[in-house]
Amino acid sequence: MRILHLLDHSLPRQSGYATRTDAILHQQRAMGWEPVPLTGPRQESGELPTELVGDVNYGRTPAPKGLASIGWFRPYGDMMAMERRMLDVVPMIQPHLIHAHSPLLNGRAALAVGKALRIPVVYEVRALWEDAAVSHGTTSVGSLRYRLTRYYESDLLRAADAVITLCEGLRGEIVQRGVKPEKVFLLPNGVALDPPVEPPPEAIQRFAQNAPGPVLGFIGSFYAYEGLPGLLEALTLLHARGVAASVLLVGGGPEEGAVRRLVERHPLRGR
Numbered sequence: 001m002r003i004l005h006l007l008d009h010s011l012p013r014q015s016g017y018a019t020r021t022d023a024i025l026h027q028q029r030a031m032g033w034e035p036v037p038l039t040g041p042r043q044e045s046g047e048l049p050t051e052l053v054g055d056v057n058y059g060r061t062p063a064p065k066g067l068a069s070i071g072w073f074r075p076y077g078d079m080m081a082m083e084r085r086m087l088d089v090v091p092m093i094q095p096h097l098i099h100a101h102s103p104l105l106n107g108r109a110a111l112a113v114g115k116a117l118r119i120p121v122v123y124e125v126r127a128l129w130e131d132a133a134v135s136h137g138t139t140s141v142g143s144l145r146y147r148l149t150r151y152y153e154s155d156l157l158r159a160a161d162a163v164i165t166l167c168e169g170l171r172g173e174i175v176q177r178g179v180k181p182e183k184v185f186l187l188p189n190g191v192a193l194d195p196p197v198e199p200p201p202e203a204i205q206r207f208a209q210n211a212p213g214p215v216l217g218f219i220g221s222f223y224a225y226e227g228l229p230g231l232l233e234a235l236t237l238l239h240a241r242g243v244a245a246s247v248l249l250v251g252g253g254p255e256e257g258a259v260r261r262l263v264e265r266h267p268l269r270g271r
Contacts, residue, residue, distance in 0.1 A: 004095040213244030222253035
């Protein structure tokens with residue numbers, strides 16, 4: 001089974017998205033399959049055709065130029081660049097399946113090429129692009145951009161041969177958009193159970209050992225949709241009820257300032 005994976009970005013860029021992708025590629029290899037990863041222009045890899053990261057050779061896509069690289073034209077330019085790159089790659093590797101990962105630009109490009117060349121397309125929804133944009137503050141619910149994105153995403157979900165998503169909440173949303181339940185599959189994020197290569201940093205070990213009660217852990221990017229302020233509000237309520245709990249946050253991102261302010265305001269320092 002040879003699978004062409006279409007990706008927004010990958011290692012060496014660090015994110016949960018890149019880590020999940022790397023795990024999928026290695027697990028598919030372990031199953032005897034042949035995954036071939038290809039990132040879009042948002043990887044910002046310049047004119048590199050490929051890049052070896054560890055033992056994985058990632059195909060790269062140059063950014064669009066001219067008008068297709070500016071403003072509202074950029075998403076369309078990225079999608080067209082991905083389609084052109086796929087039309088170069090597909091005849092060489094002859095995949096049995098195209099696996100497009102969020103966002104929808106990858107899925108739309110995969111669908112166009114897959115239909116033209118009669119290759120099945122799986123679309124993996126890691127986040128609904130319109131809602132992610134609201135969380136990032138780049139659009140608002142009900143805006144023209146929001147409605148257009150939702151329309152194209154919903155159309156893509158219905159047209160794909162199969163859909164993969166991360167959790168029951170997303171699965172329910174996808175089915176509500178008219179996608180047949182039997183073609184939607186859950187593949188939650190996982191944790192490798194192998195021992196870590198090196199022990200956790202001393203500060204984390206000290207925190208875990210000295211915590212008076214259970215420790216709730218979050219590891220990832222600090223985005224609004226992760227709900228970290230809500231987690232800290234819950235911790236405050238637990239303390240008010242005499243429950244000795246602590247929270248360990250590992251990561252960073254746009255919400256880090258808000259998280260730090262909440263810690264100082266309640267106060268939660270040391271917990």
